[in-house]
Amino acid sequence: MKAVGIVVEYNPFHNGHAYHVEQTRKKSNADIVIAVMSGQFLQRGEPALLPKWQRAEMALLAGVDIVIELPYRFATQKADTFALGAISLLGHIGCSSICFGSEAGAIDPFFSTLHFLEQNKKAYEEKIKSFISQGLSYPSALSSAFLELNPTEEIVDLSKPNNILGFQYVKAINDLGFNMSALTIQRTIAGYHDQHFTSESIASATSIRKALFSPSGSLKEISHYVPSTTMTILADYNKSFKQFQHWENYWPLLQFKLLHTTTAELRNIYEVEEGLEYRVTEAALQATSFQDFMTKIKTKRYTWTRLQRMCTHILTNTTVSEMRQNMAHASYLRLLGMSENGRMYLNKWKSHTSIPIISKLSAYQGEDINLDIRASRIYALGARKEVIQSLLIMDYEQPPIYVKA
Template identity: 45%
Template sequence: MQATGIIVEYNPLHLGHLHHIKQTRKTTEADCIIAVMSGPFLQRGEPAIIDKWERTKTALEASVDLVVELPHLFAVQHGDYFSKGAVETLANLHVSSICFGSEQGTIEPFLTAHKTWEDKRDSFDSILTSFLEKGNSYPESSRLAYEAIGISEIDLSRPNNILGYSYVKAINRYAPSITPETITRVESDYHDETIEGTIASATSIRKNLHKYGEITKKASETLPTFTSKALQAYRDEKQVWHSLEIYFPLIQHLLWTSSPEELRMIQGVDEGLEHRLLKAIDVSSSFHDLMHTVKTKRYTWTRLQRLFIHLLTNIKKTDSRLLEKPVSYVRVLGMNDRGREYLSQHKKDFEVPVVTQLKQLEDPLFTLDLKAQKAYLYPLSGENRVDSYRREKMPPVFY
């Protein structure tokens, strides 16, 4: 069996994602589609609106064959580390290709751009440093540096092109036997905040859900029926859809009880930011207030959100060393019959543990996954919290 990989968050899974899955199967002619999915917290520094188990169920209902978890440490990072973790996880499962959605829609410009970057890498690094020293954010500095070395084949101001380019770089560096593929992204821009039509961004869908506290007609038109049911069932049972705002009391507590020295140990707290955080928390009555008080041109919204996730999950700078090491296991979240058959056929060939039970693995990277899952459950009631963590110790979802 041949497998292709996709890199997803499904926060939540919408009609644009269905298109991606369908076109991936058509483009790659794969026997098995494997999704590596972020767990409790996501790349832009946000909690998933519903837990990874419910999102896994929606992936399987959307015809993904096997869902595995992207280790938490890689899931909440900038594009290069996020891509490294995702690509290495899929490489551990011996996928032959990785297919991603992009505004560009064809793979050749990504390959040409990567060749340019490789030829001018030393120049790129020095140019990037110079833009950072001028006070630009990392994303803006990267975009300007790519322009400066002559990358013009793809528009690296578009969010999915940026992430897709990171995937191509990671494939070339960590898993060159994998073939990168891309399809045209049909949904709205990743950052769009309002729902327009039936193909909407996950950002706009979440914003609508949180604003109204229910699945509105407008939101339901952008979602498969099974996603709407999963969202409603989670809210009915857990009494919550997760957002950073509901973690604010815990963030406030952690900042109020931490010294500057302790905060400096947290990943992302650099350049004296600990003092800015401690001043800001004293005058902030909500997470929204806190973000607006701390944000500057250099400290982007996404960078700060990631920092607060690191604070919530107690990810320290010393943990960052694990980002440089290969992903050393694969955690299975769910599968259908095809996914089960694929694992059965290939299990003797895998070089790392492919685990379905917590007791099967002792790994420092996996320990961080468990810490993140516990932090994610903070907003739930006591009984729901215990029940939800108990689910962590149970077998994967079978569909």
């Protein structure tokens, strides 16, 4: 059975994602679509709207065959590390190709860009350091350094968010030496960061979340932009848990953590660097909400996303040493769900993978999964008091979602 991989967050799964899954299957001519999906905290440093299990079910009901979790140490990282972890997992589970959405819409420019940067690696790295020393954020420094190299061949625009991730997927395949082809689908209509609805049926996950959390927001308002199966899962979750997760739910926990932790201890937390420990401590004394806190600590040097990721690591008490362990590749496959075809594929493939497939957390003794466990526990604490316990035990009691055709 031929498998194609996709890297996703599904926060939540919407019509654009459904199109991606459909086109991925067609473009790759694969029998199985395998999604590597971020867990409870996401690449932009945000808690997921709802837990990984519900998001995995959304994917399976919309045509994905297998959903595996991207571990916390990769899921909450900048694009290159995020991509390395995802591609590592897709390689271990036997994917012969990966398909991603991009603003470019053609795959050749990604390989041309990779070749160009490999030829100009030293100059590129020196220019990045120079721009960072001038106060630019890391993403801005990357883009500025690339443009200053004056590329003349067909290249990809690395100022676009999906192009950036797509390039890192292609680079990770090359760096890891996998025999995996790369495919891309044009991202149209709704941009990754779009804040508002601009189409009758396609919207970004950002605009969907914004609509849900607006003062007059309701599930009805997003019904045109998500599959009916997503709507049902969102409605059921909201009925049972009374709210969707977002950063303001965690502000009291983050503020408490900041105010009882010394600056020396904060320096040991991943991504707290260059004096940020003093800035966040002072802001925690003054801020009245997470939004207010973020506004107070934001600088030109650090993007909002970079600072949110730092806040996530502070919230979960994730240290530098913890994050730097096993960052070269994923060391386990955490199975979140499968279709009937996915089950058959796993039965055939499981003897070929060199890393363990975890379907029951209590049966796995490795310490490398401790970060994921802790992240899930902290995530649960952002829920309403009466449902925290059910979320706390979900990671241990929830078996992989099974969707029979």
